[in-house]
Amino acid sequence: MRVLHRSSSTGDLALAVRVSGDDERRPPVLLVHGMAGDHTTWRGFAAALRREGRRVISVDLRGHGRSGHAQTYLLNDFRDDLHFVLDELDIGVADIVAHSLGAHTALRLAMEAPGRVRRLVLEEIPPMPRDQAHVDEGIVVAATLGERVRGIGAAVRNPWPLIRFDRRVGEEVAPQFETADPQWWARLGVVAASTLIISGGARSFLPSRHLRTLSEALPDARFVAIDAGHSIHRDKPAEFASAAGGFLRQH
Known part of the structure; x- marks a missing residue:
């Protein structure tokens, strides 16, 4: 792992990234995990990308994995961290594959800096609520029993992401999805990434x-829909790799 140090108005933060592969012909692929995960969730998919010769960057979001715990966990904080990682690694344009909170973060980056993202794979992305009816569904935090059981199984196999996870992330992120944000929807038109x-x-x-x-x-x-639940890349890796990998291979 490589540790990047970001200084901001809210303090210094260590961001851990794993970089592998050296293909300079195509944009690198940035992999961004979901809440309570870390870069290890992408091991299988990252290996498949490397076999195709892709350069792969797997990041641990703030409050996750080997990255530091932070003073704030605003949705735009996560976005700005990704922007910082691209700058520090001297990456002008990237493809991004991201899950859940990471997918929402990646889309915010593509909205903020459209020219930095070529292709974008968003797995189970929670959109901002469009109106009060959407807020009332409580979809972000209302995980089903099946989702919880599958999550426990994953934690038993690899407990470190959960051990290192800063519980304040969930406490601070969830309320941000409890206010309708029609302006977020209005700004989607600036996204240039396929x-x-x-x-x-x-x-x-x-x-x-x-x-x-x-x-x-x-x-x-x-x-595309793959009937797997919230963590498709974990529970149906072959189907996920077929869909996401095929999309990334397109010119």
């Missing part, structure tokens, strides 16, 4: 219809 949104289907607590609506709101996006 985007693939992958839904976990009926087994996920994120309704597919919201993810499909998000894909329709983006300038260049497609939608």
Whole structure:
């Protein structure tokens, strides 16, 4: 792991990244995990990308893995951390594959800096609530029993992400999804990246219809559903690799 040190108005922060591969012909692939995960969630997919000759950067978000705990966990803090990582690694343009909170973060980056992202794979991305009816669904924190059971199984196999996780992340992130933000939806038109949104289907607590609506709101996006629940890359890795890898290979 490589540790990057970011200084900001809220203090210094260590951000851990793993860099592998050296393909200079294509943009590198930045992998961004979801809440309570870390870079290790991408081991299988990262290995597949490296076999194709891709350069891969796996990041631990603030409050996760080997990155430091932070004073604040605003959604734009996570976005700015990704921007910092690209700058520090001298990456002008990247492809990004991201899950859940990481996917929301990646989309915020693509909205803030459209020229930095070429292709974007958003797995089970929670959109900002569009209106009060969307808020009332409570979709971000209402994980199903099945999701919790699968999460426990993953934690038993690899407990370190959960051990290192700063519980304040969930406490601070969840309320940010409890206010309707129609302006977030209005700004989606600036995204220049070709985007693939992958839904976990009926087994996920994120309704597919919201993810499909998000894909329709983006300038260049497609939608696919894989009936796996919230962590598709973990529970149906072959299907995820086929969809995401095939999309990244397109010119």
